[in-house]
Every structure is written in structure tokens, then in C-alpha cells.
Amino acid sequence: xxxxxxxxxxxxxxxxxxxxxxxxxxxxxxxxxxxxxxxxxxxxxxxxxxxxxxxxxxxxxxxxxxxxxxxxxxxxxxxxxxxxxxxxxxxxxxxxxxxxxxxxxxxxxxxxxxxxxxxxxxxxxxxxxxxxxxxxxxxxxxxxxxxxxxxxxxxxxxxxxxxxxxxxxxxxx
Amino acid sequence: xxxxxxxxxxxxxxxxxxxxxxxxxxxxxxxxxxxxxxxxxxxxxxxxxxxxxxxxxxxxxxxxxxxxxxxxxxxxxxxxxxxxxxxxxxxxxxxxxxxxxxxxxxxxxxxxxxxxxxxxxxxxxxxxxxxxxxxxxxxxxxxxxxxxxxxxxxxxxxxxxxxxxxxxxxxxxxxxxxxxxxxxxxxxxxxxxxxxxxxxxxxxxxxxxxxxxxxxxxxxxxxxxxxxxxxxxxxxxxxxxxxxxxxxxxxxxxxxxxxxxxxxxxxxxxxxxxxxxxxxxxxxxxxxxxxxxxxxxxxxxxxxxxxxxxxxxxxxxxxxxxxxxxxxxxxxxxxxxxxxxxxxxxxxxxxxxxxxxxxxxxxxxxxxxxxxxxxxxxxxxxxxxxxxxxxxxxxxx
Numbered sequence: 001x002x003x004x005x006x007x008x009x010x011x012x013x014x015x016x017x018x019x020x021x022x023x024x025x026x027x028x029x030x031x032x033x034x035x036x037x038x039x040x041x042x043x044x045x046x047x048x049x050x051x052x053x054x055x056x057x058x059x060x061x062x063x064x065x066x067x068x069x070x071x072x073x074x075x076x077x078x079x080x081x082x083x084x085x086x087x088x089x090x091x092x093x094x095x096x097x098x099x100x101x102x103x104x105x106x107x108x109x110x111x112x113x114x115x116x117x118x119x120x121x122x123x124x125x126x127x128x129x130x131x132x133x134x135x136x137x138x139x140x141x142x143x144x145x146x147x148x149x150x151x152x153x154x155x156x157x158x159x160x161x162x163x164x165x166x167x168x169x170x171x172x173x
Numbered sequence: 174x175x176x177x178x179x180x181x182x183x184x185x186x187x188x189x190x191x192x193x194x195x196x197x198x199x200x201x202x203x204x205x206x207x208x209x210x211x212x213x214x215x216x217x218x219x220x221x222x223x224x225x226x227x228x229x230x231x232x233x234x235x236x237x238x239x240x241x242x243x244x245x246x247x248x249x250x251x252x253x254x255x256x257x258x259x260x261x262x263x264x265x266x267x268x269x270x271x272x273x274x275x276x277x278x279x280x281x282x283x284x285x286x287x288x289x290x291x292x293x294x295x296x297x298x299x300x301x302x303x304x305x306x307x308x309x310x311x312x313x314x315x316x317x318x319x320x321x322x323x324x325x326x327x328x329x330x331x332x333x334x335x336x337x338x339x340x341x342x343x344x345x346x347x348x349x350x351x352x353x354x355x356x357x358x359x360x361x362x363x364x365x366x367x368x369x370x371x372x373x374x375x376x377x378x379x380x381x382x383x384x385x386x387x388x389x390x391x392x393x394x395x396x397x398x399x400x401x402x403x404x405x406x407x408x409x410x411x412x413x414x415x416x417x418x419x420x421x422x423x424x425x426x427x428x429x430x431x432x433x434x435x436x437x438x439x440x441x442x443x444x445x446x447x448x449x450x451x452x453x454x455x456x457x458x459x460x461x462x463x464x465x466x467x468x469x470x471x472x473x474x475x476x477x478x479x480x481x482x483x484x485x486x487x488x489x490x491x492x493x494x495x496x497x498x499x500x501x502x503x504x505x506x507x508x509x510x511x512x513x514x515x516x517x518x519x520x521x522x523x524x525x526x527x528x529x530x531x532x533x534x535x536x537x538x539x540x541x542x543x544x545x546x547x548x549x550x551x552x553x554x555x556x557x558x559x560x561x562x563x564x565x566x567x568x569x570x
Binding site: 024025026028032035063066067068069070084085086089090123124127128135138139140 | 246247248249250251252254255287288289290291326327328329330331332343344345346347348349364405406407408409413414415440444468470472476480481484485487488491492494
């Protein structure tokens with residue numbers, strides 16, 4: 001990271017602490033904001049946040065490593081979480097899983113080489129009556145069928161990157 | 174959403190803020206007395222009497238108290254809170270405000286699970302509107318010295334944070350690991366202050382009770398499980414969705430309503446609940462019989478119950494916070510055991526050891542997650558024993 005970039009990032013973290021507070025209870029909101037914008041919480045970010053809140057950086061790391069929506073390594077622009085819980089299993093999640101792997105060319109737990117997609121399992125997302133369900137970032141898709149997978153992926157590509165055709169999508173951050 | 178009887182759900186029929194107005198017209202003690210009289214118990218699944226909780230928090234001495242709404246709906250097969258938050262958020266906020274008045278709190282916090290981030294903007298807009306309408310903020314509805322406001326805090330994908338002390342740890346910026354109890358949150362909760370943690374549905378019912386009276390609520394359900402309850406129905410049935418039923422409904426009646434009469438088993442209470450076989454469909458869903466937070470997952474006649482047990486145990490292996498040994502080490506052992514059963518490599522002696530391990534986990538785990546994690550496995554082994562032993566391994570791919 002360039003020095004100027006690093007300074008800008010530090011200022012950003014200071015602003016977040018000013019917004020959410022400098023006490024320990026502000027830790028998760030700050031981390032969530034960093035995750036949202038940068039899609040990872042880097043060791044540098046953890047160090048600065050620890051200083052701001054007056055805790056040891058390891059404390060921050062222990063929190064980041066605990067929550068499955070916080071990552072200490074970069075992930076794709078779009079994180080796809082397919083629900084692996086029982087109702088979605090009964091509804092046929094396995095075929096969706098296979099199709100996602102086929103269309104993305106990666107396995108679960110991996111990120112596409114272009115950094116666009118990360119594929120993960122998610123636990124129950126409260127769409128049990130409309131399974132199989134999956135989350136793409138904050139957006140939820142229900143009653144997914146294998147042939148919908150390619151369209152959903154294309155929708156994501158269309159909203160981000162060089163070939164984006166529209167960018168008003170709110171789930172792209 | 175569908176009601177048990179013809180017609181709309183109770184929540185739809187409620188007059189906005191009737192409960193809050195009624196509460197502010199009487200004393201704090203009278204509000205708590207009314208909730209106690211209704212017999213309302215926690216709708217998240219644990220079934221703790223709401224009146225008792227509010228009374229303890231109300232009696233605790235502190236000038237800062239908190240009302241927390243547990244919207245970390247993570248139990249597999251549960252989605253009623255999502256529907257309530259989408260369609261009846263006002264009722265939940267009304268219930269929180271009533272709770273704030275009853276216990277003498279100024280601060281409300283909704284702990285919304287990360288998976289429901291898409292609901293947040295809408296909820297914030299509802300809160301903003303309520304502030305404009307003087308339903309939140311200073312001197313609510315002209316009541317002198319009653320100030321109360323609500324903020325939304327997000328979870329980050331941890332099932333365990335639905336446990337109330339883990340939720341509080343998470344709010345304080347720590348790993349979501351459950352605390353030892355006592356002390357209970359009602360005296361030592363968020364930042365060591367008296368705190369009530371109530372489920373989304375519980376708060377909505379509290380608002381209904383204040384509006385319509387405890388006697389109206391007690392008119393439904395059984396003596397020990399009063400009132401109505403929302404159920405999240407999924408799995409192998411014709412009409413899945415959210416339903417409103419009185420407590421004490423039999424499993425068979427429920428299955429008839431949702432079109433799942435041919436089920437061979439029903440998981441009641443989500444992954445941490447029990448699997449009920451068809452011979453027990455005459456039992457009732459109530460705190461004194463089969464207790465539940467409202468999750469009902471129907472398994473059709475073709476389902477392999479070991480697949481079901483495997484799915485639940487994979488869930489617990491992943492979601493165990495890792496703090497206490499019985500839960501952290503026990504769940505992987507049970508999962509391994511289910512896989513041995515699936516492959517037909519499990520002796521009866523070893524199965525008995527697994528059952529004993531399950532019972533140990535129920536006794537020795539620190540929190541509700543660990544204590545209830547073996548339930549599904551134990552009940553499936555008990556109820557479907559003839560289909561799980563002596564299997565021939567299936568060649569996969």
C-alpha cells in the first residue's frame with residue numbers, strides 16, 4: 001500500500017471511530033463498515049482500530065476470526081452464500097451447488113481468479129419456505145433453479161467492472 | 174402468511190399503537206402485571222415467562238437500562254421473525270417501547286442478523302417515522318419523563334449470537350461466546366447494566382396484550398402455554414409458510430393445515446429441537462409438551478433420516494463457538510458417528526456410546542446451543558432405529 005493510500009485509509013478509520021464511538025462496543029460496527037467497503041479487514045486496519053479503541057490488536061483479530069461475515073483476507077466483489085441448511089437441502093440445494101461450481105469454475109470456499117466471485121456455504125438464511133435460497137452480498141435469491149444460476153451471475157457482472165451496463169444496484173458496494 | 178382460522182392474522186388486525194397508549198395510561202407495575210397475567214412466554218424458543226423477566230429488570234437499580242430485541246433469527250427452519258420485521262415492524266418497536274416504559278429503560282437495541290441486512294433500510298425508515306410521530310424520543314405521546322429510542326445493530330453471521338448472553342457479548346464488541354449465568358442479563362446485561370432480551374415475536378405479542386388485555390390472550394392456547402404463536406413451516410408439505418396457531422395444537426392438526434399429512438417425521442424446534450415420528454403426531458406443541466420457537470420442518474416418507482441428522486450435526490460443528498469442550502468436541506464425534514451409520518459401519522455398542530455422549534453434552538455444555546445440539550441425533554436414533562442400523566454402503570459417484 002502506498003503511504004498516501006495508507007494515510008487516507010487511516011483517516012477513514014478515524015472517521016468511523018468518530019461516528020461509532022471510541023469504546024469497545026463500537027468495534028463490530030466499525031469492522032462491519034470496513035468489511036463492507038473494502039471486503040476484508042487487513043492487519044493494518046486491525047492495528048489502527050485497536051489503537052483507536054485502546055485494545056490489543058489480537059483482541060480485534062479474535063473478533064474478526066470469530067464472525068463468518070468478517071474476513072481477514074480479501075474475497076470476491078460478490079460473495080455468494082448458498083444455504084446449506086436442511087429445508088434448502090430438501091428443496092434441492094445440491095444441484096444449485098453443482099451448477100454454481102460449473103458456471104464459476106471454482107469450488108466452495110474459493111474465489112474466481114478475476115476477484116469477482118467468492119463461493120461459500122451459508123447457514124439458514126430464513127427463506128426455508130422458498131428454498132433453495134442464496135445470498136449474493138446482501139441480496140437474497142429464493143426458489144433458485146439450476147438454470148437461473150447463469151442469469152444471476154450475469155446480473156452481478158452487469159453491475160460491476162469494465163463491462164458494467166448499469167451500476168445503480170444497491171447491493172454493489 | 175396464513176392464520177389458523179379463516180381471516181387475517183392477529184397482527185394485521187391490531188390498531189396502531191393501541192398497546193402503547195394503553196401502557197402509558199397505567200403505571201409501570203401495572204404494565205408488568207398485565208404481561209405476567211397473560212402468561213406470555215418467550216417466543217424465541219426458550220419459553221421464559223416475559224412478566225418475570227420484565228419484573229426482575231424493572232426491580233434492578235440503575236439509571237441506565239436496556240431493552241434488546243433479539244432479531245438474530247438463526248434457528249434452521251425459522252423465518253417468522255423475518256416476516257414480522259418486514260410486515261409488522263411497528264408492532265415490534267411498539268412492544269420494545271412498552272418494555273422500555275415497564276422496566277424504566279431509555280435505550281432500545283435491535284440486534285439484527287447479518288443475513289437480514291436487506292431489511293435494515295426499511296427498519297431505519299420506520300424508526301425515523303416513529304420519531305416524527307413522537308412514538309420515540311423525548312416525552313413519548315406526551316408522557317412526561319418517558320424518553321426512549323431504538324437503534325439497530327447488526328450481527329455478522331454467528332448463530333450462537335441468538336443466545337442472549339452471547340448476543341450481549343457481541344453488542345459489547347466481543348466474540349459471541351455465552352457468559353456464565355448467573356448473573357443474568359436482567360441485572361448484569363449490556364455494559365453491565367440491567368437488560369431485557371426478548372425475541373421479535375414476543376415483543377409484538379406484548380404490544381397486542383397491552384392493547385387487547387391479558388384475558389383476551391389467555392383465551393387461546395393451554396393453561397401452561399397461553400396465547401397464539403407464529404409457526405414457520407417448511408419441508409415436504411403442500412403449503413409451506415408462516416402460520417398463526419394457538420399454542421397446544423397437535424402435530425397432526427398442524428400437518429393437516431399445511432398439507433403434510435403423509436409425513437414420516439417432523440422436526441419441531443429447528444436443529445436444536447426434536448424429531449417427532451408419525452406415531453407421536455397426537456402430541457401437542459406447547460411448552461409443557463413439545464416446546465418450540467416455531468420452526469416446523471416436515472419430512473416426507475422418502476427422506477433418509479440419517480441425511481437429516483448429518484445436516485444438523487454439520488450445522489452444529491460449524492456454529493459451535495468452541496468455548497466449552499462437550500459441545501466443541503462432542504458434535505464432531507456425533508457427526509462422525511452418523512457418517513459411520515450411513516456407511517453401515519457402526520456397531521450397537523458404539524451407537525450406545527454415542528447416545529451416552531449425547532446425554533453428556535445435554536448435561537455438561539455451557540449454553541443452550543451445546544445442550545440442545547444432540548437432540549436431533551438422539552431423537553432420530555430413538556424414533557427411526559429400524560431404518561438406521563445395518564445399512565449397506567451406497568456407492569456415490
